[in-house]
Structure formats: C-alpha cells, structure tokens
Amino acid sequence: GAGVSQSPRYKVAKRGQDVALRCDPISGHVSLFWYQQALGQGPEFLTYFQNEAQLDKSGLPSDRFFAERPEGSVSTLKIQRTQQEDSAVYLCASSLRGLRGDEKLFFGSGTQLSVL
C-alpha cells in the first residue's frame, strides 16, 4: 500500500482478554518498529524487526507481549491477559533499510487500545 496500515483503529478489551494488533508496512521496507504511546507521552520503543528477524525486543514490558513478522512483511503484536496499564496507542513504523539510524520512519495511525 501507499502507507503504513494498522488495524483495528480502536480496540476495547476486558481485562484478561487477549488482543492482536496488525501492522502492514510499506511494501519493500526492511525495518519494522512497534512503539507504545501513553496519553500525553512520546512513543516508547517496544520491538524491532529486520525482515522476519526480531533483532530487539528489549522494550516489551512483560512476557505477556509478543510480536512476530513471519514473512518479513505484515507484523502482529499480541498482548495476552490484558491489564489496564496496557491501555495506550500502539504505533507501528517502517523504514526502507535495516540497522540504519539515519533513516526516517513512516508511521501508521496507530491502534488505540482501551482495557476496561
């Protein structure tokens, strides 16, 4: 597609439910990032993929968070047994090449997760 696409745009979950958030990056982009943005805060890094390889998952807050990008394109962020503190906007971004600090990121519109 022309840009980074994320779905769903909004997700309401009951505490304890599992959720799956989808990111479809720009075609051909090697790098894919997931960020978490709490209300009034900046994006906080969660995890990074270069093609299908998850090279950095140091930002995942707990083992309830899991991400994958099995074919090097679409990525899914899964949160198990959701808690209220998981409520945030989850942003996906992609960039053309891998392991490059000088590249601009292309962001999706995010998934706003509300855990009740």
Add this chain to the structure above:
Amino acid sequence: AQKVTQAQTEISVVEKEDVTLDCVYETRDTTYYLFWYKQPPSGELVFLIRRNSFDEQNEISGRYSWNFQKSTSSFNFTITASQVVDSAVYFCALSGFESYIPTFGRGTSLIVHP
C-alpha cells in the same frame, strides 16, 4: 543510552506569532541523527526533518527553520508566522550510528489560535 528532553509540554500562540520548540538530547554515539516529527490529531506521525551530527548548518524550509547546536546539545525548531494548521504535537527524536533505534521526546503540544 540516549535521551531526548522536550521541556515544553504545551505552547499556545495566536496566529502569525513566531514560536520555537526546544529539544535537548544526550547520546554517547559520536555519529548520530536528530529528527522532528509532527503528530496531527489524526494520530499519524509525519517526518519533518533529519539532521546529521556532523552537519551543523541550520536549515530553513518555508516557515520552518531548525537550529542545531552541538555545543549545547540542542536541536530547536522554529515556526515563523504560525498558522492554525500548525496545531499538532511535535516530537524530537534521536538515533545513533550504533544505537539505531530512535528515541523520542515526550512531545510539545502546539496550539495556534485564530
């Protein structure tokens, strides 16, 4: 470790005023990159500019200008003659040659009143 500080949480101006958004950074990388992104109400962060650490030349793009000063570890963003459409949250970000994962500041919310 990388750190980006945007001390201004919210700025409110009247249209046509000039406004400067501050960004101070910390990094151990000798080669690094600074960015500004704009996040309108729709939520999607949009890239505005990138500056390399070895290029301290200031840049102007229309009503936007950026002042990079290594001596003070700052990369400030000025909007001249602000317009209502400039209302958004602006983020400063930093990545390095080795620390390639971008780190973002907490953002500055700019409100431009007609």
